[in-house]
Amino acid sequence: MARIDIDDVVVTYGGRPVIDGQSMTIPDGCFFTILGPSGCGKTTFLRLIAGFLAPARGRVAFAGRDVTRLPAHRRDCGMVFQDYALFPDRSVFENVAYGLRARHVPESDIRRRVGACLERVELAGFADRLPAALSGGQRQRVALARALVIEPLVLLLDEPLSALDARLAAGMQSFVRDIQRDYGVTTVFVTHDQRMALTMSDRVALLRAGGVEQIASPREIYHRPRSTYAADFLGAANLLAVDPDGIRGEVAQCRLSGARLAAHANGCRPGDAVRLCIREEEARILAPGAGDQGGDNRLAATVTRLTFLGEATRVELRLQGGAALRLIQPNGFGATAPEPGSAVTVEISPGCCLVREV
Ligand SMILES: Nc1ncnc2c1ncn2[C@@H]1O[C@H](COP(=O)(O)OP(=O)(O)OP(=O)(O)O)[C@@H](O)[C@H]1O
Ligand SMILES: [Mg+2]
Structure with a gap:
């Protein structure tokens, strides 16, 4: 668990600034949603937190510790990508075990922790299956288990529910939220769906063309939007x-x-x-x-x-x-x-x- 501080960060792609001097604080244990239209910089913020890209200026800190120059594999982030990015030729068990093996965790601990995690995501009987033999919702839960099993400081979710049909996505919303509460892990969730942001989050950051328009609780951002842009985007x-x-x-x-x-x-x-x-x-x-x-x-x-x-x-x-x-x-x-x-x-x-x- 960790508070995340993003201070005065600039991110450029090919010399063009996409995020220009932005800051946000994500409280410890918070379910924090980054919301905004396509191309506004949501994934860029997530990649910045994960360590997949370095800012041209500014600082990222976990629990007060500067991680700006720390490579992704040393940041202790669990990440669920939009397309899940499972290894197609490895079993469900091996997909989930991946991060533990990379950290040289003893085999007996791997068995115990992967088993417990698969149970928590209700996939206990699926350990030997390949991803191709799973439904979209099951694959999503494998990706979630793989991110959680390392007991990350920070959980990052990039539009993890957008590939699911509406009914399944609605069920997965409460599932993801319950699991996040169980683990108490600081979570950054990216979506363009205002209703999902309002129903799932402790706090919502609304982006506008790479800038932070407003950060507030769902009720506040809905009832007291800072601008016509915020009012219009949320409902x-x-x-x-x-x-x-x-x-x-x-x-x-x-x-x-x-x-x-x-x-x-x-x-x-x-x-x-x-x-x-x-x-x-x-x-x-x-x-x-x-x-x-x-x-x-x-x-x-x-x-x-x-x-x-x-x-x-x-x-x-x-x-x-x-x-x-x-x-x-x-x-x-x-x-x-x-x-x-x-x-x-x-x-x-x-x-x-x-x-x-x-
Ligand atoms: N590798 C890259 N090189 C150049 N420009 C990029 C790169 N990645 C993203 N961009 C640009 O940066 C801006 C923000 O992209 P980003 O992927 O963060 O948006 P997003 O909010 O996640 O959008 P979406 O909802 O479509 O996933 C966009 O204008 C995009 O075209
Ligand atoms: Mg994106």
């Missing part, structure tokens, strides 16, 4: 043009489509270029008659489109001023969606927030 958000009349402490008074609306200021100051971020579940349609008296955070709207999603219905609306708003209405308990074209009153949660437009 569906309405990002509306709005005029804040005044910001007092944490409350911003705004005007939207002629109505008064209170929102969380989210660190925004008067004069900042901002948008109002309303998550799809932070707006609801009031029962007919319930919104007749008007009042704060209530807006008149017209229903433009309904989309049935199974557990919920997405309702698209046009506000009086012309802006579009989308919300999610759970189905069940006799909930009925309004008719397209009908006039409704929408209530906006005061928990919605301003975000800087960047």
